Amino acid sequence: MNGRFGAAMALDNPVLVNWIGASAMRALIARGRPGTAMPGFSRAAGGNLTDRQIAILVSGIGQRWGHGAAVGAPAFNAQGNSRQGRQDYLSLCASCHGPDGRGGASPGAIVNPDYLSLVSDRHLAAIIVAGRPDLGHPNWRGYAAHPLSATQLSDIVAWLAAQRPPALGSLDAGAQFSSRSSR
Numbered sequence: 001m002n003g004r005f006g007a008a009m010a011l012d013n014p015v016l017v018n019w020i021g022a023s024a025m026r027a028l029i030a031r032g033r034p035g036t037a038m039p040g041f042s043r044a045a046g047g048n049l050t051d052r053q054i055a056i057l058v059s060g061i062g063q064r065w066g067h068g069a070a071v072g073a074p075a076f077n078a079q080g081n082s083r084q085g086r087q088d089y090l091s092l093c094a095s096c097h098g099p100d101g102r103g104g105a106s107p108g109a110i111v112n113p114d115y116l117s118l119v120s121d122r123h124l125a126a127i128i129v130a131g132r133p134d135l136g137h138p139n140w141r142g143y144a145a146h147p148l149s150a151t152q153l154s155d156i157v158a159w160l161a162a163q164r165p166p167a168l169g170s171l172d173a174g175a176q177f178s179s180r181s182s183r
Helices: 014-020 022-031 051-066 082-092 113-118 121-130 150-162 173-181
Strands: none
Touching: 014 022, 014 051, 014 121, 022 051, 082 150, 121 150
């Protein structure tokens, strides 16, 4: 599949590589993504890589796939306005994803509760900025007659985040299993 059509965005997306930046990429490789299947690869996180090896990976990824493609890309601010995000969504995204985000002519639903429960706001912003070329999703430059602004990005992410189902709470599995094992 060469990094295409998977659950995650392809690492060879130059907009993604540049938008994330070397510092954040270094942290992702070193520490992983808590709460996801991505482990930390640094020795401090239980992996096998030294800090120097991680630095070499980050440098190589940037040199191979970076190419400055995110120049001018909007920054993400977690304090978006969901009401305005709905309006921005309707004018910029609904033609493909449908007026309620449940799917359009070809793209799937983007308000699927299972999906929204699994991804962070930052992940949603990354998809909007970098696009998913493998799925025909444009990057931040391809939404309208002008590139998406930082405010529009933050507002659309706020609207998407507002579509998440309420958290179910957490099960203290450790306590449950330890009480069973002590019987």
